[in-house]
Amino acid sequence: MRAYIILVGTELLSGMMIDTNSIYIAEELNKIGITIIGKSVVSDDIDEIIDLLKYVYNKSDIVIFSGGLGPTIDDVTRDAISKFLNIKNEIDGFHYDKMIEKFKLRNIKIFEKNKKEVMVPTGSEVFYNEPGIAPGFYINKIAAFPGVPIELKNLFPKFLSFLKEKYSLNKEVYIKDILFWGIAESILENEILDIIKNYENEIIFEFLVKDYGIIFRMQTEKHKIDLVNEIKNKIDNKLSGYIIGEDNERIETNVINKLIKQNKRISLGESCTGGLIASKLVSVSGASKVFTEGIVVYSNEAKHERLNVKKETIKKYGAVSKETVYEMLKGLKTEIGIAVSGIAGPNGGTKEKPVGTVYIGIKKDDIYNIKKHHFNGNREKIRERASLTALFELLKLL
């Protein structure tokens, strides 16, 4: 089944409001195997809504509205729907009685315009809005719900039960995400396309580029879970060196969990990343079991005083150098250590060491591994990439 989501509200267009309703609706529909083919935000304008309905109605098995069911003149969703379907509105007796009850409890007078709120297109299937006034309704492939999140979330499960029964839906969707780092998107895709080419009728595949890595997503019905595992094994065999997590895991979750398992403590010496790596590790609940300290040695003075980096080393090779990073690593006291020094920009670059040059060092017991990297992007991106790459270099050694 194919669904289209329409959010009604001029306030959603000004860019000031993050829409969480459509995410909720999409997630719930996905779970019962309904595909979202599109979603739109439209202003409180009856002609615009009807226009949009004309555009989406035939390409969808169901159109779901959120917003515009209140009592004010701005609330035109139900009128747009009934006009589009050429049906008159009627008062829903049950909700009308409930409204009288609720207003009485709150000691509020009912105005004529409040009656509008309990109207629905004649013949609608009606869903009870416990926390609010306006009912949800469904008629001729179109469903409408209030935009107030608490009311939507009260109504939507009732609508889902109705849908499941009406269309005998009982597909259970299975999603598997694999998270990659350290490999270019185009190369990753080539490698994976090779593996999945025989499964394309069975499973939906997607690549999502995130700040924290590239996600390869497989989506299918629950009974095809074996196929997903088969692909996952092939990917593991071919690309395990670039896999940094599964599903909701991030690289830092994985690093912390491995350290806990191996009972090894970690500490950090950060310069240009300036606490970002520490912050990522601390974001994992339970990090305190293995993370002892992170030193942001932003000044040369601090590098010397906190990590015993020799003044001559910095003078001779510079703060951004293999030699300095080596001594930073040596200054760390735990079995596992990460040290980073680089030029995040926008200033400070030279011809030999342009902005984006970052030395990343990993210490594991007595093994020291220091590499020179180059990252693109602005200050923020260079720091983010350096942090993730440092964790990635460590993960490879764990």
Add this chain to the structure above:
Amino acid sequence: MRAYIILVGTELLSGMMIDTNSIYIAEELNKIGITIIGKSVVSDDIDEIIDLLKYVYNKSDIVIFSGGLGPTIDDVTRDAISKFLNIKNEIDGFHYDKMIEKFKLRNIKIFEKNKKEVMVPTGSEVFYNEPGIAPGFYINKIAAFPGVPIELKNLFPKFLSFLKEKYSLNKEVYIKDILFWGIAESILENEILDIIKNYENEIIFEFLVKDYGIIFRMQTEKHKIDLVNEIKNKIDNKLSGYIIGEDNERIETNVINKLIKQNKRISLGESCTGGLIASKLVSVSGASKVFTEGIVVYSNEAKHERLNVKKETIKKYGAVSKETVYEMLKGLKTEIGIAVSGIAGPNGGTKEKPVGTVYIGIKKDDIYNIKKHHFNGNREKIRERASLTALFELLKLL
């Protein structure tokens, strides 16, 4: 001018991703007086995109795309646009050269399909994508940008300058943002509503709740700048204690600038915030002038060894206590110091010190100021709020 925003990406429809791009785009367009008449999310399907373009093209003065410009088979935005406009694509020479440069630096091979990324509809106005590969482009009322937020944000300002010149926009729009912290939204609103009630026909007012504070925005025509300043002065008089920045400033910009002006160095001792404060300070270019070091003393051992917190103090009062934070502050070597220790959760809370309890200490020369705070939210939110509050407490003393 009327703009329509189109986000391309099947992943945006599955409900797993919160779209922040369209919010950014809408805000930026609003600032130069462009109205958003609608926004839609469409899957990576060339026919669907063309279909949507047919629906929105005539009702809009400009259509803005985000997403679908990468190198993979899923990336069909540029092809949809050129097919809709009946124009061929061509390689943009500048971006092609830049791609070769960037791939060389990262030691990655260029595949045939990577060329796709640097193609644009022939005759497009092209905008340079510094942190990424695919250029932004504009042709015949249609503009397209990558969906990666950092790339969009690098490109969009360039496009706005182009738009402003092309359509002589922004001759008149003036926006003043004032950023607040440490005051509840409802209280802030009450205080400000009182001030602005006589200006409501002249100026558009808005409150925007962000992670980094509450923005009060005034938008008007440029010749009414005196009115804006008048209100700003009234707000300064009444609420200066809660103002942490103006326009694009963040609290960390403000802190670093004040420290530079006062020629005072800062260092940090962070426990539960785990490098977040350091990371914020380092995000300000030029921070190295005043930021010497940040110590993430996550373990008690590190608190003792790095900052000379006495073992007995931790034993007697706990790591999350006024006494420990006082000794952490004392262990910092610069004129200005921040020390933070708290319980970010989800575990580790007790009846006396529930999750969210955070001690924040500020040292300024010989003055020590330590307060107990309680923050709501999950681990991430508690750490974020504690970091901002620490900077806020410092700012008040500078």
